[in-house]
Amino acid sequence: MAQVQSAFRFVQTGAQIGKIVLSANPDEQVHVVPQPVGVTTRAQLRSDASYLVVGGVGGIGRSVVQFLVAHGAKNLILLSRSAGDLDLDKNKSTDGALFLRELRDMGCRVKPVSCDIGLPSSLTKTLRACENDGLPPVRGVIQGAMLLRDAIFEQMTLDDWRSGLSPKLYGTWNLHTEFSQPDSLDFFIMLSSVSGVVGIASQTNYAAGGSYEDAMACWRQSRGLPGVAIDLGPISDIGYVSTSSKVAERLRKDGDFIMLDEDIVLRALNAAITHPLDSRPQMIVGLNSSPGPQWDANGRSQLGRDARFLPLRPITKTSSSSAEGESSGASLSSLLSSAADTQAAVEFIGSAIATKLADIFMMPVGEIDLAKPPAHFGVDSLIAVELRNMLVLQAAADISIFNILQTSSLAALAALVAEKSRFLQSS
Ligand SMILES: NC(=O)c1ccc[n+]([C@@H]2O[C@H](COP(=O)([O-])OP(=O)(O)OC[C@H]3O[C@@H](n4cnc5c(N)ncnc54)[C@H](OP(=O)(O)O)[C@@H]3O)[C@@H](O)[C@H]2O)c1
Numbered sequence: 001m002a003q004v005q006s007a008f009r010f011v012q013t014g015a016q017i018g019k020i021v022l023s024a025n026p027d028e029q030v031h032v033v034p035q036p037v038g039v040t041t042r043a044q045l046r047s048d049a050s051y052l053v054v055g056g057v058g059g060i061g062r063s064v065v066q067f068l069v070a071h072g073a074k075n076l077i078l079l080s081r082s083a084g085d086l087d088l089d090k091n092k093s094t095d096g097a098l099f100l101r102e103l104r105d106m107g108c109r110v111k112p113v114s115c116d117i118g119l120p121s122s123l124t125k126t127l128r129a130c131e132n133d134g135l136p137p138v139r140g141v142i143q144g145a146m147l148l149r150d151a152i153f154e155q156m157t158l159d160d161w162r163s164g165l166s167p168k169l170y171g172t173w174n175l176h177t178e179f180s181q182p183d184s185l186d187f188f189i190m191l192s193s194v195s196g197v198v199g200i201a202s203q204t205n206y207a208a209g210g211s212y213e214d215a216m217a218c219w220r221q222s223r224g225l226p227g228v229a230i231d232l233g234p235i236s237d238i239g240y241v242s243t244s245s246k247v248a249e250r251l252r253k254d255g256d257f258i259m260l261d262e263d264i265v266l267r268a269l270n271a272a273i274t275h276p277l278d279s280r281p282q283m284i285v286g287l288n289s290s291p292g293p294q295w296d297a298n299g300r301s302q303l304g305r306d307a308r309f310l311p312l313r314p315i316t317k318t319s320s321s322s323a324e325g326e327s328s329g330a331s332l333s334s335l336l337s338s339a340a341d342t343q344a345a346v347e348f349i350g351s352a353i354a355t356k357l358a359d360i361f362m363m364p365v366g367e368i369d370l371a372k373p374p375a376h377f378g379v380d381s382l383i384a385v386e387l388r389n390m391l392v393l394q395a396a397a398d399i400s401i402f403n404i405l406q407t408s409s410l411a412a413l414a415a416l417v418a419e420k421s422r423f424l425q426s427s
Contacts, residue, residue, distance in 0.1 A: 001028050043273040045072040049186075050135045052077045054117055054171065055144035057086060057096050059239035060191060060265065064142055065103070067266050071273075075109045077130050077138065079123075080145070084114030111135060117145055117171035127178060140273070141179055143213070144191040145171050148240070150202040152381040154401050161205045168192070168209025172216050185226055187276040189269065190217060192229040194286050198256050198302045198309075201385040217281035226276035230268045233257035233286020238265070255294035255301045257286050287312060298393055300360065300386050305393075332394040336423035345424055349395055350414035356390050357410075370411040374404060381405065396422040 001024040010016060024030055045051065051068050055061040056078030065076060078100075086096040096112075103110045111133065115126040127138070145167035149160035172190060179185050195203045196210025213229045220227025234241040234251045236259040241248050251257055268285050287303070288294055289312040294301035303309045332352050339345035354368035357377055368377065379387070384404040391397050397420040399413075407413040418424055 001025070001030055041270075041274045043071045043270050045273075046139060046186075047072055047074040048136055049073075049139035050075040050077055050130065050137065051140045051142070052079065052138045053142045053144065054079045054167075054175070055146065055191075056080070056142075057083045057099065057112060058144065058146075059242065060235065061142075061144045062099055063238050063262055063266065064144065064191075064269060067269060068140075068142075069103060069106060069108055073140075074107065075135055076103065076111070077126075077135065078110065078112045079115045079117060079126060080112075081116050082114055083112035086112050109135065117143075117174055118166035119170075120174045120177065123174045123178060137184075138179070139185060140187045140189075141175055141185060142187075142189045142191065142269075143168075143172055143175055146191075146193075146206070146209075146240070148203070149205060152202055152385060152401055153204045155381060156204065164203075164205030165209045168206070169212045172209075172213050176216060176220065180220075180223075180225060182224060185276075187228070187273050188220060188226045189272045189276075190227075190229045192231045192282075194231050194233045194257060194284060197231050197284055198287070198306075200302075202382055214282045221277060221281045224277070227281055228272040228276060228279065229282050230265075230272055231282060231284045231286075232265060232268070233260050235260045235262070235265060238262045253300075255292055255299075256288055256303050258288045258290075260286050290314065298390060305389065333396065333423055336395060336418075336421055339424065342418055342424065345418045345421070346411075346414045349391075349417045349421075350411055352390070352394060353387065353410055353414055353417075356387060360386065368410070370414065371409050373407060373409055374413070379404070391417055 001022055004022055007020050007022055011020060045068060051073045053061055053065055053068070053076065056065050056076065057080055061078070061080075065078065068076065083096075085091055086094065086100055091097050100110050100112060111130060113126045113129070115122045117123050130138075147163055147167050149156075149164040151157075151160055168190075175188070179188060190213040192210040192213040193206065194210075195207045196212075196214060199207055210229075210231065214231065217227040217229035234248060234257055236242055236248065241251065248259070252259060264285060268283055271279065272283065287309070291314045293299055295304040295313050297304045299305075303312070332348060335348045336345050339348060350370045354365050354370060357368050357374075357379070358365035360383055361377055374384070374387075381401060384401045387404055388399055388401060391399050395417050397417045399417060399420065403416060404413060407416065
């Protein structure tokens with residue numbers, strides 16, 4: 001058995017036709033990989049209960065609803081700010097209306113309701129209306145509301161902050177308030193995001209909402225109430241990311257996440273439904289723990305820069321003998337510490353900035369003309385964050401996003417960095 005790996009390698013070579021037999025010695029220990037929770041146990045839902053899905057007519061919401069129906073649900077309350085419109089005559093040929101018709105044709109009772117869950121009165125009114133309509137009591141809640149208002153924090157308006165946060169923070173609190181009676185629910189699941197775990201520079205509002213959902217799951221479980229937050233990574237075939245190749249490409253390029261698909265999302269959902277209380281309250285699905293440039297401490301990804309993720313980092317030759325980026329970062333700092341004069345330091349910094357931009361824009365470093373402003377190369381606020389992180393780590397200079405975006409040229413930026421660098425001040 002100890003040779004199982006070589007046996008498979010041998011099969012791979014194609015040198016052998018026929019069987020290869022492995023035998024276990026009596027004293028040999030065979031490692032058994034436990035089956036992931038929820039993979040084999042199929043969720044069984046009640047036909048005499050209602051299930052509430054917030055965002056149930058959205059991208060992932062529809063897939064979630066189909067899953068619930070396939071597992072026995074017959075009564076569905078689907079909430080979103082505009083869900084009720086799908087029953088209007090003028091919308092009868094829209095995708096959303098066709099989705100509802102399919103569910104009804106399958107014998108389900110479906111109530112789409114327009115409701116802003118960020119407003120407690122709106123949610124309470126909706127739930128009372130469902131009761132009055134004779135829908136059975138809600139036994140399961142899935143919170144999948146999201147509103148993206150992305151911007152770098154320094155450029156985020158208060159309105160963006162509130163709008164992005166509200167469905168997840170106030171919405172989740174309002175749902176919790178409505179469903180906090182012991183034994184009233186079989187499950188309470190929040191579709192949260194890895195954004196709250198890793199931190200995406202342009203999504204502080206969304207990330208804060210996701211972290212709130214994670215905390216809510218812990219808190220509910222600590223009080224004996226069902227609560228699981230599924231922190232999903234980007235999904236390639238359903239939901240918002242699947243509709244924007246630009247967003248998908250950016251997330252893929254960052255390298256922090258692996259692209260998920262519908263099947264994985266539904267497996268995670270199945271696990272959360274079948275283990276509403278005895279599993280971990282926070283399920284993180286989609287961090288890229290395989291070897292790769294995302295572990296570079298000075299790279300564009302968060303994973304390598306944040307010590308919290310160290311336990312996930314694969315032990316490879318590259319990581320154990322210090323990542324390439326770390327050594328290049330160390331060399332800029334030592335170059336600055338030993339720079340003969342400010343002019344020499346400015347040149348080192350200019351060259352590091354050019355290398356970084358060449359890497360980001362995948363162009364030869366010789367094409368980065370330091371006399372040009374950052375905007376000339378397409379530096380936007382997200383890339384400015386990357387540049388700032390690099391300058392903080394490698395030049396010990398705290399430069400604002402504003403400074404980077406507004407500087408008249410990369411050379412002027414290099415001069416500003418030299419002026420602020422702690423390496424140069426101490427020499
Ligand atoms: N797509 C991904 O790759 C991905 C990755 C990680 C996590 N997630 C999570 O998965 C869930 C679903 O995402 P999705 O991709 O399917 O997005 P989506 O298609 O935009 O769905 C979000 C839904 O939330 C509803 N909503 C927004 N604000 C609301 C409010 N105040 N009250 C009630 N409903 C509200 C929207 O409908 P109205 O506009 O009509 O209100 C929409 O139906 C979200 O919780 C998200 O955080 C998605």
